[in-house]
Amino acid sequence: MKPATDTGEQHLLSYTALALVLAALLVLTGITIWVSYHDLGAFNVPLTLAIASTKVSLVLLFFMHLKYEGRAITLSFVGTICFLAIMIGFIFWDVAYR
Amino acid sequence: MTSGRDQTGIRIGMWLFLYTEIILFGGLFVLYAAYFHEYPKAFAEYGKELNRVIGAANTVLLLASSFTVAASITALRQHSKRLCLGFLAISLGCGAIFLVNKYFEWGHKFAIGLYPNSKALAGAPPGKNIFFGLYYVITGLHGLHVIIGMTLLAISLVMVHNNRITAQRYALLENSGLYWHLVDLIWIFVFPLFYLIL
Numbered sequence: 001m002k003p004a005t006d007t008g009e010q011h012l013l014s015y016t017a018l019a020l021v022l023a024a025l026l027v028l029t030g031i032t033i034w035v036s037y038h039d040l041g042a043f044n045v046p047l048t049l050a051i052a053s054t055k056v057s058l059v060l061l062f063f064m065h066l067k068y069e070g071r072a073i074t075l076s077f078v079g080t081i082c083f084l085a086i087m088i089g090f091i092f093w094d095v096a097y098r
Numbered sequence: 099m100t101s102g103r104d105q106t107g108i109r110i111g112m113w114l115f116l117y118t119e120i121i122l123f124g125g126l127f128v129l130y131a132a133y134f135h136e137y138p139k140a141f142a143e144y145g146k147e148l149n150r151v152i153g154a155a156n157t158v159l160l161l162a163s164s165f166t167v168a169a170s171i172t173a174l175r176q177h178s179k180r181l182c183l184g185f186l187a188i189s190l191g192c193g194a195i196f197l198v199n200k201y202f203e204w205g206h207k208f209a210i211g212l213y214p215n216s217k218a219l220a221g222a223p224p225g226k227n228i229f230f231g232l233y234y235v236i237t238g239l240h241g242l243h244v245i246i247g248m249t250l251l252a253i254s255l256v257m258v259h260n261n262r263i264t265a266q267r268y269a270l271l272e273n274s275g276l277y278w279h280l281v282d283l284i285w286i287f288v289f290p291l292f293y294l295i296l
Contacts, residue, residue, distance in 0.1 A: 012175055013168065022165040029157050033150070036294035048290045055286045063168045064279045070106060073113050080117040084124045088131070095132045 011068030021062045028055050105269060112273040116280050119243075123284050126236050130291060133228050140225025145295040148233070149206075152199050153293035157285065159199075163192035164282040167251065167275045177265050179258065186255040189278070193248040200241055233292055240284055247281045250274035 032051045040047060061067040066077060134141050170185035211218035212230055219227050254271045257263040263271050 013172060015169055015172060018165055018168050018172065022161060025161045026158065029154070029161065032290055032294065033154055036150075036290070044295075048294060052287050052290050056283050059164060059279055059283055059286070063164050063282075064276055069109070072106070072110055076110075076113065076117070080120055084121065087121075087124060088128055091128050091132060095135055 011065055013062065013065070017062065021058055025055055025058055028058075103267070103269070108269045109272065109276075112276050116276060119280055119284075123236075123239075123287075126232070126239070127287060127291070130232050130236070133225075133232065134295075137225030137228065140223065141229050142295050144226055144229045145292060147212075148293050149203060150293050152203050153289050156196050156199050157289045159192045159196045160282045160285050163189040163196075164279050166192070167278050171268065171271060171275055174258065174263070174268055174271065175265050182258055183255060186251055186258065190248055190251055190255065193244055193251070196244060197241065200237070236288060237292070240281070240288055243281045243284070247274070247278045250277055 028051055032048060035044075035047055035051070060077075066074065166185040166189045170182045170189070173179075173181040173185055207213060207230075213219070214231065214234055219230055251274050254263060254274045257270065
């Protein structure tokens with residue numbers, strides 16, 4: 001078996017690692033549902049989005065192997081998120097101060 | 099025997115496509131956020147009309163199927179073809195149950211007259227109309243992605259069975275998996291935005 005980096009093959013994750021990620025995702029889903037039944041005022045939306053972002057990061061990093069990818073994919077992904085942030089940021093800027 | 103095939107290149111191609119999908123749904127989420135800012139009370143009120151239990155069940159189904167798809171690649175690369183086929187079959191099953199749940203959910207909404215251009219919505223205040231409009235567009239487009247993802251997984255399953263996807267050559271399974279995880283990612287945002295807003 002050659003090292004994964006030499007062949008361009010995707011990193012191989014063990015069942016245990018994948019199961020741990022799934023467990024974390026299910027726990028976070030439970031927390032977000034629990035939180036939704038409690039009114040936290042101004043923290044409602046930020047907390048819900050923070051939990052969703054954590055879940056998305058777990059899926060991206062481990063299920064989609066982003067943690068183990070080379071520079072081309074990592075940088076282009078970060079670039080996409082930057083463009084998304086620009087789109088969201090500027091529209092909010094407009095909507096909030098209209 | 100991996101020489102002659104650029105596995106990284108194949109994945110980069112898939113990721114480039116996924117970026118366009120991220121921007122597509124990102125645009126819809128911006129639309130949602132802008133109208134949430136405009137009608138926060140209406141969105142919170144009508145969000146409660148959606149069935150949280152079905153929403154939560156569908157979240158668990160998609161998360162579990164994402165795990166089984168990732169595990170199927172591990173199984174294939176460890177040369178356990180039967181396990182790989184089993185994992186893929188479970189993923190397809192989860193996708194199918196997701197769609198059945200969606201059918202009952204939409205069916206219930208249609209039964210109580212909440213569908214685009216229905217009498218109940220056409221005369222409703224703008225917040226209600228927009229909330230359910232966004233609900234149908236976003237969950238509908240997501241449902242379409244579930245169907246496409248299931249098709250890709252089904253093709254992969256048949257090709258694994260016929261030994262056309264092997265432990266040495268599994269780019270199609272890998273890319274179908276990436277697509278399926280993207281479907282999961284989108285749902286992770288759809289679920290709290292529509293079902294859980296207060």
